[in-house]
Amino acid sequence: MSSVVDYLGPLSAGIGNTLLITFGAFGIGAAIGIPIALARSARWRPLRMLGVAYVELLRGIPPIAWLFIAFYGLAQLGIRVESMPAAVGGLGAISGAYMAEIYRAGLRAVPHGQFEAGRAVGLTESGLYRHVIVPQAIVTVFPPAMTYVIGLLKDSAIASVIGAQEITALALGEQQQSFAGLPIFLAAGIIYMAIGLPLGGISRWVDVRLTRRLADA
Amino acid sequence: MEVQGLGKAFGPHRALEDVSLSVAAGEVVGIIGPSGSGKSTLLRCINHLEQPTSGRVLIDGVPIADPGGREPSAKELAALRRKVGMVFQSFNLFPHLTAVENVMLAQVKALGRPKQEARARALELLERVGIADKADSRPRRCSGGQQQRIAIARALALDPRVMLFDEPTSALDPELGLEVLGVMRELASDGMTMIVVTHEMHFAEEVADRIVFMADGRIVEEGPPRQVMRAPRHERTRRFLRAVLDR
Numbered sequence: 001m002s003s004v005v006d007y008l009g010p011l012s013a014g015i016g017n018t019l020l021i022t023f024g025a026f027g028i029g030a031a032i033g034i035p036i037a038l039a040r041s042a043r044w045r046p047l048r049m050l051g052v053a054y055v056e057l058l059r060g061i062p063p064i065a066w067l068f069i070a071f072y073g074l075a076q077l078g079i080r081v082e083s084m085p086a087a088v089g090g091l092g093a094i095s096g097a098y099m100a101e102i103y104r105a106g107l108r109a110v111p112h113g114q115f116e117a118g119r120a121v122g123l124t125e126s127g128l129y130r131h132v133i134v135p136q137a138i139v140t141v142f143p144p145a146m147t148y149v150i151g152l153l154k155d156s157a158i159a160s161v162i163g164a165q166e167i168t169a170l171a172l173g174e175q176q177q178s179f180a181g182l183p184i185f186l187a188a189g190i191i192y193m194a195i196g197l198p199l200g201g202i203s204r205w206v207d208v209r210l211t212r213r214l215a216d217a
Numbered sequence: 218m219e220v221q222g223l224g225k226a227f228g229p230h231r232a233l234e235d236v237s238l239s240v241a242a243g244e245v246v247g248i249i250g251p252s253g254s255g256k257s258t259l260l261r262c263i264n265h266l267e268q269p270t271s272g273r274v275l276i277d278g279v280p281i282a283d284p285g286g287r288e289p290s291a292k293e294l295a296a297l298r299r300k301v302g303m304v305f306q307s308f309n310l311f312p313h314l315t316a317v318e319n320v321m322l323a324q325v326k327a328l329g330r331p332k333q334e335a336r337a338r339a340l341e342l343l344e345r346v347g348i349a350d351k352a353d354s355r356p357r358r359c360s361g362g363q364q365q366r367i368a369i370a371r372a373l374a375l376d377p378r379v380m381l382f383d384e385p386t387s388a389l390d391p392e393l394g395l396e397v398l399g400v401m402r403e404l405a406s407d408g409m410t411m412i413v414v415t416h417e418m419h420f421a422e423e424v425a426d427r428i429v430f431m432a433d434g435r436i437v438e439e440g441p442p443r444q445v446m447r448a449p450r451h452e453r454t455r456r457f458l459r460a461v462l463d464r
Contacts, residue, residue, distance in 0.1 A: 116266050117309035121323035122299035122375060125291055131326055135313045214313050 002180060007187035010174060014167035015191065017084065021156040021166060024088040026149050029095020036100035037107070051100070058097035064158045066090045071162040087159035091152065098148055106141035107133065139210045146203035150196050157192075167191055218263075218379050218410065223272035225255075225262055225434075232258040234434045235272070240379065243408045247415060247425030247442070251457055255434040256414040257306075260381045263412070264301040265294055276300050276378055299327055302372030302380040306387050308364040310356040316343060316367045317352040320374045328375060335374075342370035346400045362393030366400055373404075380404065382413040418461055422446050430454045 039051030058066070070090035074081050081089070110133050118128035160169035171188040175181050218240045225233040233255045240246050248256045261267040263274050265281060268288060274281045281289055281297045289297070311319050320339035324330045330338070343349045346366040348359075356364050365385055372380060382401065386394035398420050405411060405424050415421050421428060421442065428445040430437045430453075438451050449455050 111309075113305060113307055113309035114311065117303075117305065117311070119266060119294070120264060120298055120301075120303040120305075121371060122295050122327040123323060124295045124327075127326045131322060132311055136311075 002178070002183060004183045004187045004190070007171075007174060007184050008191065011167055011170050011184075011187050011191055014165060014170040015195070017159075017164060017166040018153070018156050018192075019195070020084070021087050021091060021159050021164060022149065022153045025091035025095050025156070026152055028088070028092025029097075029099045030145070032092070032096035033099025033103055036096055037103035040100060040104060041107070055097045055100055058094050063091065063094055063155055064161060066094060067158060067162050083159070083163040083165075086162055087156070087164045091155065091159070095148070095152065099145065102141055102144045102148065103137070105144070106137035109140040110136045136214065139214050142210055143203070143207050146199070146207075150199055150203075153196055153199070154192060218277075219275040220259075220263060221273050221275070223259065223262055223274070224270045225258055225267060226270045232434050233262060233269070236431075236434075236436055237272075238429065238436065238439075240410060240412060242378075242410055244427065245405045245409075245411045245413065245425045246427050246429060247413050247421035248429045248431060249415065249418065249421060249457070250431035250437075254431040256431050257383050258434075259431070260303070260383050260412065260414055263381060264298050264303055265289065266303075295327065299323075299375050300378045302375060302377035304365070304368050304372055304380065304382045304385050306384040308356070308361070308368045308388070310364055310368055310371070312356055315353050315355055316348065316359065316370075319356070319367055320370045323371070324374050338374060339370070342373050343367070345373075345403075346370050347396070360393055361389045362396040365389065365393075365397045369397070369400055369404075379410040379412065382411065382415070384414050384416065386415070386417060416461070418446065418458075430457065432457070 036051055036054055039047050040055065042048045042051065067087060067090045070081060070086040071083060074086070114132055114136065115128065118132040123131065156166060157168035159166055160172060163169065167188050171184050174184045178184070220236060220238040223233055223236045224231070236255070236259055238246070238259075248259065250256050258267060262269040265274075276297070281293070310316075311322065314322060317336065317339045320342055321332070321335040324335035324338060325332055340349065340352060343352050346369055348363050348366050348370075351359055351363055351367070356367065359367065369380075369385075385401070386397050389397065394417070398417065401411070401413070401420075402424055413421070413425065423442075425442050427439060428442045429439040430445060430449070430451075432453050437453050438445060438449065445454065446458060449458060
């Protein structure tokens with residue numbers, strides 16, 4: 001019987017795709033989260049409702065169901081999407097909803113007086129956000145965003161159900177050949193942790209720096 | 218600067234009603250009155266941090282927005298606010314920037330001054346308000362009085378036509394407030410046009426060329442400090458002054 005160590009090598013072949021899904025989806029989410037957050041706090045009601053609908057819809061349906069929709073659902077409509085793009089796009093769309101909420105909380109954490117002070121010194125709205133609001137909001141946004149990335153790393157495993165060849169999919173393949181479930185999935189778990197723990201470490205390191213920059217001279 | 222028939226309603230509540238005020242260049246106007254009388258709202262409407270419901274504001278004869286017409290565009294607003302310096306009760310310094318960066322930011326980003334020039338000007342202004350030694354400190358490392366003086370330097374950096382002060386010493390210990398009043402006194406004697414909302418009656422009487430008393434969103438009376446404060450014409454003013462001065 002093979003041991004845990006024997007499976008680390010074969011399963012590592014999936015790391016690339018796992019990272020691609022995680023950071024690809026996060027990148028998409030971080031980008032589309034901005035317009036969604038703006039829509040959610042828009043003054044014009046229909047736009048605001050649209051933002052709310054997007055967030056609630058994407059968060060209300062399980063990610064696995066969204067991936068089935070992106071893969072099998074679109075295929076039925078004659079839109080053939082490969083499993084990797086479907087996984088990145090599907091999880092990216094969901095990430096957009098979560099990131100929008102994280103951004104909103106970040107913006108709300110900046111005192112109203114900062115908006116007024118920025119406007120009072122004649123900054124344009126874009127200058128106000130770029131130079132005054134975002135540098136402060138980022139301190140609030142960063143920790144939950146990093147927590148979300150680490151969650152996403154683990155959630156990327158569900159991309160295996162639509163055939164994306166990432167760590168968990170490779171583990172399932174090994175399991176079907178050898179039925180050695182325990183060492184295989186322990187090895188998969190070890191690989192996930194080996195990626196996740198340093199990510200957590202980096203995020204704490206950056207967080208301390210961001211906070212210090214805001215607090216001290 | 219001229220304020221014509223300014224009104225502001227928050228829903229059914231009328232915070233300002235038909236307020237007109239003209240301020241000559243170099244003049245110092247002190248606005249006094251009870252809380253909720255519309256003093257702060259007036260200042261905030263002058264630089265359109267609040268959109269007035271009616272009336273208009275002119276600077277150098279140029280209106281900021283049409284009366285009851287379209288709202289001024291974001292660009293017009295930004296341009297207006299560069300002519301009007303504002304100092305807040307709670308300082309509102311940018312916490313992620315050092316003192317000198319606070320004073321530089323709008324010079325560079327709003328006026329397009331070169332960084333070198335902006336920095337020189339910022340240091341000169343910090344010197345003028347007496348805190349050159351704090352130039353590289355972040356606001357949190359400064360006392361309230363120092364923070365408010367940085368905020369004054371930040372507003373002055375745009376070379377505004379008029380400075381608005383919204384209870385600049387209300388959040389400060391009496392002693393720290395004194396530093397701030399000292400800087401304001403100097404500004405006034407240098408000929409800066411100023412509108413000062415304040416509860417510091419002695420300061421108002423000493424520094425202001427004219428006192429405006431407001432209550433319930435209206436100007437009740439205005440005139441030379443001595444007259445308004447020693448011999449007010451209106452019963453409402455008398456009642457307020459009695460409450461303030463008989464402490």
